[in-house]
Amino acid sequence: MLGKLTLSSIPYDVPILVGTFIGVAVIGIAVLAAITYFRKWGYLWREWLTTVDHKKLGVMYIVLAIVMLLRGFADAFMMRTQLALSYAGNPGYLPPHHYDQVFSAHGTIMIFFMAMAFMTGLFNFVIPLQIGARDVAFPFLNSVSFYMTLVGAVLINVSLFIGEFSNVGWLGYPPISELQFNPGVGVDYYIWAVQISGVGTLLTGVNFFTTIVKMRAPGMKWMQMPVFTWTSFYAIVMILLTFPVLTVTIALLSLDRYLGMHFFTNDGGGSVMLYLNLIWSWGHPEVYILILPAFGVFSEIAATFSGKPLFGYKTMVYASGVITLLGCLVWVHHFFTMGAGADVNTFFGIMTMFIAVPTGVKIFNWLFTMYKGRVRFEGPMNWIVGFMITFSIGGMTGVMMAMPAADWVLHNSLFLVAHFHNVIIGGVFFGYIAGMNYWFPKVFGYKLRDSWGKWAFRCWFVGFYLSFIPLYIVGLEGMTRRLNHYDNPNWHPWLLVACVGVFVLAVGVACQVGQLICAIIDAVHQKRDALDATGDNWGSGRTLEWSIPSPVPHYNFARLPTVRGLDTFHIEKELGRPTPVESLKPIHMPKYSVLGPVIGVFTFLFGFAMVWHIWWMAIIGLLGVFAAMVIRSADLDIDFYVPVEEVRADEEAFAKRISAAQAAE
Amino acid sequence: MSHDTTHAPEAQHGEHEHHETPVVFGFWVYLMTDCILFGTLFVVFAVMCHQFAGGPTGKELFDITNVEIETAILLFSSITYGFASIAAHARKKSAVLAWLLVTFVLGVSFVGLEIHEFADLVERGAGPDRSAFLSSFFTLVGTHGLHVTIGLIWMFILFFQILGRQGLSDRMQSKLTCLSLFWHFLDIVWICVFTFVYLGSVM
Numbered sequence: 057m058l059g060k061l062t063l064s065s066i067p068y069d070v071p072i073l074v075g076t077f078i079g080v081a082v083i084g085i086a087v088l089a090a091i092t093y094f095r096k097w098g099y100l101w102r103e104w105l106t107t108v109d110h111k112k113l114g115v116m117y118i119v120l121a122i123v124m125l126l127r128g129f130a131d132a133f134m135m136r137t138q139l140a141l142s143y144a145g146n147p148g149y150l151p152p153h154h155y156d157q158v159f160s161a162h163g164t165i166m167i168f169f170m171a172m173a174f175m176t177g178l179f180n181f182v183i184p185l186q187i188g189a190r191d192v193a194f195p196f197l198n199s200v201s202f203y204m205t206l207v208g209a210v211l212i213n214v215s216l217f218i219g220e221f222s223n224v225g226w227l228g229y230p231p232i233s234e235l236q237f238n239p240g241v242g243v244d245y246y247i248w249a250v251q252i253s254g255v256g257t258l259l260t261g262v263n264f265f266t267t268i269v270k271m272r273a274p275g276m277k278w279m280q281m282p283v284f285t286w287t288s289f290y291a292i293v294m295i296l297l298t299f300p301v302l303t304v305t306i307a308l309l310s311l312d313r314y315l316g317m318h319f320f321t322n323d324g325g326g327s328v329m330l331y332l333n334l335i336w337s338w339g340h341p342e343v344y345i346l347i348l349p350a351f352g353v354f355s356e357i358a359a360t361f362s363g364k365p366l367f368g369y370k371t372m373v374y375a376s377g378v379i380t381l382l383g384c385l386v387w388v389h390h391f392f393t394m395g396a397g398a399d400v401n402t403f404f405g406i407m408t409m410f411i412a413v414p415t416g417v418k419i420f421n422w423l424f425t426m427y428k429g430r431v432r433f434e435g436p437m438n439w440i441v442g443f444m445i446t447f448s449i450g451g452m453t454g455v456m457m458a459m460p461a462a463d464w465v466l467h468n469s470l471f472l473v474a475h476f477h478n479v480i481i482g483g484v485f486f487g488y489i490a491g492m493n494y495w496f497p498k499v500f501g502y503k504l505r506d507s508w509g510k511w512a513f514r515c516w517f518v519g520f521y522l523s524f525i526p527l528y529i530v531g532l533e534g535m536t537r538r539l540n541h542y543d544n545p546n547w548h549p550w551l552l553v554a555c556v557g558v559f560v561l562a563v564g565v566a567c568q569v570g571q572l573i574c575a576i577i578d579a580v581h582q583k584r585d586a587l588d589a590t591g592d593n594w595g596s597g598r599t600l601e602w603s604i605p606s607p608v609p610h611y612n613f614a615r616l617p618t619v620r621g622l623d624t625f626h627i628e629k630e631l632g633r634p635t636p637v638e639s640l641k642p643i644h645m646p647k648y649s650v651l652g653p654v655i656g657v658f659t660f661l662f663g664f665a666m667v668w669h670i671w672w673m674a675i676i677g678l679l680g681v682f683a684a685m686v687i688r689s690a691d692l693d694i695d696f697y698v699p700v701e702e703v704r705a706d707e708e709a710f711a712k713r714i715s716a717a718q719a720a721e
Numbered sequence: 722m723s724h725d726t727t728h729a730p731e732a733q734h735g736e737h738e739h740h741e742t743p744v745v746f747g748f749w750v751y752l753m754t755d756c757i758l759f760g761t762l763f764v765v766f767a768v769m770c771h772q773f774a775g776g777p778t779g780k781e782l783f784d785i786t787n788v789e790i791e792t793a794i795l796l797f798s799s800i801t802y803g804f805a806s807i808a809a810h811a812r813k814k815s816a817v818l819a820w821l822l823v824t825f826v827l828g829v830s831f832v833g834l835e836i837h838e839f840a841d842l843v844e845r846g847a848g849p850d851r852s853a854f855l856s857s858f859f860t861l862v863g864t865h866g867l868h869v870t871i872g873l874i875w876m877f878i879l880f881f882q883i884l885g886r887q888g889l890s891d892r893m894q895s896k897l898t899c900l901s902l903f904w905h906f907l908d909i910v911w912i913c914v915f916t917f918v919y920l921g922s923v924m
Binding site: 193194258261262263265266269270271296297299300301303304305307308311312315316317318319323324325326327330334686689690692 | 743744746747750751753754755757758761762765768769772773774849850851852853854856857859860878882885886887892896
């Protein structure tokens with residue numbers, strides 16, 4: 057009846073998990089009680105959960121990303137403290153089997169549910185506004201994509217309390233992820249969490265590709281698109297090119313595990329090397345998928361806070377294109393040690409080194425954007441300066457490992473772990489947080505407090521170096537990754553430093569949570585100096601999103617903007633806004649739909665049932681998704697018109713706010 | 722935001738005209754990702770096609786006559802779907818329904834023959850768990866068959882939607898175009914399957 061699921065699958069004998077469960081339960085009950093007390097269930101359901109509005113979906117993605125950041129950071133915290141303790145006979149507090157699950161969950165969560173969710177959130181919120189569109193091409197599909205990502209995240213967290221998670225690392229390498237060596241449900245949780253959220257990401261890719269190609273405002277040529285849209289576009293192209301490969305790879309692994317096939321098994325003719333090539337021909341482009349939008353964020357911020365146009369817009373666009381192309385041609389550098397031969401390794405080594413060229417171009421572009429500009433070191437700008445220093449160091453260690461000969465020494469060591477954290481924290485994470493600080497006033501109409509943001513940055517910057525420079529050193533000294541305990545006395549002091557670093561990072565995370573709590577307090581009290589009255593919060597916005605009110609009305613643009621060149625809003629500020637000739641018209645918008653969350657629920661049932669081999673429930677899940685799609689396909693009542701009176705009232709209120717703000721100056 | 726505003730009739734499309742929802746374009750993009758999905762499966766087959774693990778080879782297993790009949794049926798179903806598309810453009814509802822029905826019957830026969838072939842292989846001890854070669858064969862051909870099945874379900878639903886309220890509305894036309902793209906795409910994939918998997922194994 058319940059497949060492999062029995063009462064003994066619930067780890068009530070593991071104190072850490074019981075404690076976590078109690079903590080999560082208390083917070084969960086408190087949140088649910090608060091929603092009930094303030095009578096917000098109807099609001100939550102009507103305005104958020106059933107939404108197809110790209111802005112609200114963007115916010116929900118980022119909320120998910122932040123919650124997952126806390127979860128993934130808790131895992132990181134446990135790893136660093138474990139390694140500070142587990143020296144010379146002391147086993148530490150995490151037994152190996154548990155520790156293996158912690159590092160697997162940390163990687164999977166941080167990439168798929170923190171970074172990818174954060175990135176998709178930024179896509180959702182920013183891209184339609186930057187290109188002057190009223191929504192994405194397929195708003196309902198956008199809601200389905202979000203629920204796919206959410207289901208993946210929920211599955212991975214359910215594995216904490218029901219059963220176990222994968223213990224084989226974030227990429228699930230066979231043969232150890234095969235049934236023969238891993239008969240439990242851990243790998244199955246990994247498979248379905250990644251598979252379902254991967255399909256969601258692929259659909260997001262289709263959606264945003266279509267949006268950018270087909271829905272740009274009248275007059276916006278390709279070389280007039282804002283840089284964030286450009287770099288995101290490249291990332292989306294890579295999603296389209298590589299996520300199908302991930303889908304196939306994970307599907308083949310599941311066929312091995314569920315139907316006894318022989319793709320990656322040791323026997324029956326299976327090939328582990330095939331898995332390595334497949335997963336990394338997705339996995340390497342994936343890191344560029346993450347970093348390119350971050351480059352876009354930095355480009356927007358550098359221009360805004362230097363009061364100058366971006367230096368080298370065209371080279372920025374071309375460099376991103378070159379990175380996209382080369383990023384798909386370097387995957388073998390993740391396994392030089394596999395033994396593909398000197399020729400193959402040389403090709404991929406040289407390709408890897410080439411990537412440093414367009415990336416270097418970008419670094420210089422940002423530096424020259426700041427050069428002789430009126431640079432204002434507000435919150436978002438801190439992250440970009442920290443990024444340029446940190447990312448350059450990470451890039452250099454990357455070029456070191458691009459040499460196959462050096463990689464044979466450094467492969468699988470903590471040097472590698474330090475390298476990719478160096479580029480992912482210093483590049484991707486700094487970028488997304490900078491983006492959140494930068495666009496937050498546009499989303500909610502009031503600012504994040506800069507002081508908390510600056511302290512968060514300081515802690516992240518210092519904490520990063522304290523945590524990861526020691527890992528470079530112990531990596532060079534031969535410490536391999538994923539060790540649970542060790543005896544080498546040379547490593548111990550460095551791992552203690554790294555542990556101090558993780559505490560500093562924890563303060564940084566706390567500052568970020570504090571910053572968000574303060575924002576809620578400011579919003580509740582309608583704090584005047586936190587309000588963004590003009591819509592151009594930083595005073596020097598250049599792209600279309602700053603030309604409309606904050607928070608953005610649900611239809612985005614009262615009149616579709618006419619694009620007159622690169623940085624249209626900046627041009628309008630310089631030359632004056634053209635008086636609109638056209639009168640306002642009713643605006644055609646999509647209706648919200650309950651089918652998004654319905655598909656989410658049934659997808660979850662399906663995923664959970666597949667993990668536990670509860671076949672009847674899996675069939676119910678599939679049928680439910682199918683039924684929802686049929687209902688959607690037959691539904692003719694999917695759109696409505698925003699009446700002119702509502703748009704005009706919004707416009708008049710916005711004009712009043714702007715003139716009041718100008719009078720106050 | 723309130724959604725009580727009356728629903729707009731289809732004719733009143735003024736403001737929205739130059740931003741017609743780009744459904745067909747989006748579907749093309751999706752098909753290209755599907756193309757990469759099949760491409761990956763072909764690569765896997767290319768790597769695995771000699772990994773017999775002491776089991777039977779393609780030459781011993783495949784009944785090429787059966788595959789030729791399958792191919793003919795599927796290619797012919799593409800032609801009949803083409804007639805359905807022509808009828809849809811001419812807004813001839815009953816002709817659309819008739820051609821969809823013919824296409825549906827052909828598609829079902831294709832899937833039936835494939836299931837028969839698979840069952841026969843499994844019965845002869847050549848199931849997907851026998852060797853890496855057979856794993857990749859079943860997965861590639863089965864994924865194609867699954868796509869055809871989904872196409873058939875989709876066709877079934879559209880058939881009744883055309884009979885019902887939607888008729889041959891603009892929205893239905895673009896749905897029919899998407900299914901048409903899907904159906905012809907699966908034909909192209911099948912030609913590659915026939916060439917590389919079956920002929921490649923037998924010859």
